[in-house]
Amino acid sequence: MRKLPKRLKKGDTVGIIAPSSPPNQENLQKALPFLEELGLKIKLGKSVDAAHGYLAGTDDERLADLHAMFEDPEVSGIICAGGGYGAARYADRIDYAMIMENPKVFWGYSDITFLHTAIGEYAEMVTFHGPMLASDVGKPEFHERSGRMFGQLFEPFELHYTEEVAPLETIVGGIAQGELVGGNLSLIRSAVGTKFDLDVKGKILLIEDIDEEPYEVDEILNQLRLARKFEEAAGIVIGDFKNASPKKRKPSLTLDQVFNDYFGDLKIPVVKGFKIGHCEPHFSVPLGALARLDGDAKTLTILPGVE
Template sequence: MTFKMLDRRTALGAMGAVAATLATRPAGAAPRPTLRKPPRLHAGDVVGLVEPAGFTDDAFDLALVQDTIRAMGLVPKPGRFVAARHGYLAGTDAERAADLNAMYADPEVRAVFAVRGGWGCARILPHLDFTAIRKNPKLLIGFSDITALHLAFAARAGFTTIHGPNAASSWGRFSWDAFRSLVFEGATPVLANPAGAEDRLVQRSGRIRTLTPGTARGRLIGGNLTVLAALMGTPYLPDFDGAILFLEDVDEAEYRIDRMLTQLALAGVLGRLAGVVFGQCTSCRASGPSYGGFTLSQILEQHLRPLDIPAFQGAQIGHIANQFSIPVGAEAEIDAAAGTIRILEPVVA
């Protein structure tokens, strides 16, 4: 059995050698920069609000977002094109990119929050001034479609970003404590799902499932699986060698999760990893009573167990009310049997 697992892992690592090169070290991309630390946040700091993807053009909703930032003790500074609309996007590609570039060029702004996700971040990548962004390390905070920016920053900017709630998210106590610990206190927490409080003999909420036990160390890289898969073959992906890949998704049928994980395998990504954390896949079930295919758990078993690296499912990452803040690019250690992610270094200076 051991021989077969190792042989399978070797095969996965060898699949699509040319594509793997593109996926992990894109042609023309600079070598992986030395990781720098953005400044930590303090009460009274000015933070930028941008909409790099979908739009929010309702005044009540935007006021609520700014009040949320103020409740953190921070001062919101909306981008020029926040509240703009261009089809289903928050302004044209040039406008959305201009807001993000302006926030990184503005010395008053200490960090940048995405108001929401949706779709559109990948469209602005060619318009971003990565030279200026690299010179001005500031935390970028958000999730879902913001994954495209997290991955591009990991590849081009050389500093940590935060895969966590968007500014328009609900920001319950769990999410706020996890975020504050990292970016205000500079802590190195162990991220573990909270114990369930249900009136049941066996708790159902917050459960993790170990696919392959063990511990692994590496840089945390990942985010939304759909967005990550869509960036395969582009120059906006970081080096996956020895990384801990974390994934989440929403509203994707099981066969599409299968398809995207197959793409990562064929691109050579899965065979290069040190470990995998699959978070939440919210509403990831095929519609229709006739579906009789694989379950999500079966698909994860098929793709991740043969890698023979530590892997677990169920972390509080994704389209859920209570979610971790994951520092993209930071060194971490996972324990797949315990279902924990230990941050090994402060992510802010």
């Protein structure tokens, strides 16, 4: 069982960091009042407005921000400003023992998937896959339901995903229980063969992605198949695949055909259509928390991610 971070309270301070690429500063400023409306105070990391090519500051600067926010006793949670690329560049230098001693809410997705996996594995802590400030919250299309999902940080409650959120489709029926792990498909693939390779044995695997057309999703899924990820998993939750239509390669298989090729003959429940990922609304979930996927009833139930 992974350790649960303490719940947030009104008046708590959250640290804002940019672990990957430089966030859009205008969108970031538009997002900050949302946190204030939740009753939170804000502490900005030093590299949030830094730029080093396609990175939000050097690796040392971004790593220092991550460490500083976990070590700071005044900071109760950490929310990522955005994703992009670059979190994996310093993953092997993170002080996981320090994070384990200072468990706190850690929230983000997309490129942050690499940090979710690493922190989950080496600091044994539940983290949160949810919308980020500049990438999502500060944009006009940010959905009210996405905003409500932050409530799980303040009060421990079970999450119940049903077709009331959005239509779901069962690829394989059945019921599975286990820790919910995963996130962005490309980032899961990028860790294969490293010390940060995602452990899916007996767990429910979540996948989502953006801007990957069907042949690219096919390629990634084939690598994960050859790495035996699907035969080790207890169940598979297919989130949102935004902008997945064929562009370079036409004619093409559809994304649904690709999913059926890789998952249709599995003996574990596989359900697709979850609004988890680069989408609105974005259903936020605690990674590392215990979950139950029912492929027959088309439901996903997840235990609380905070204590």
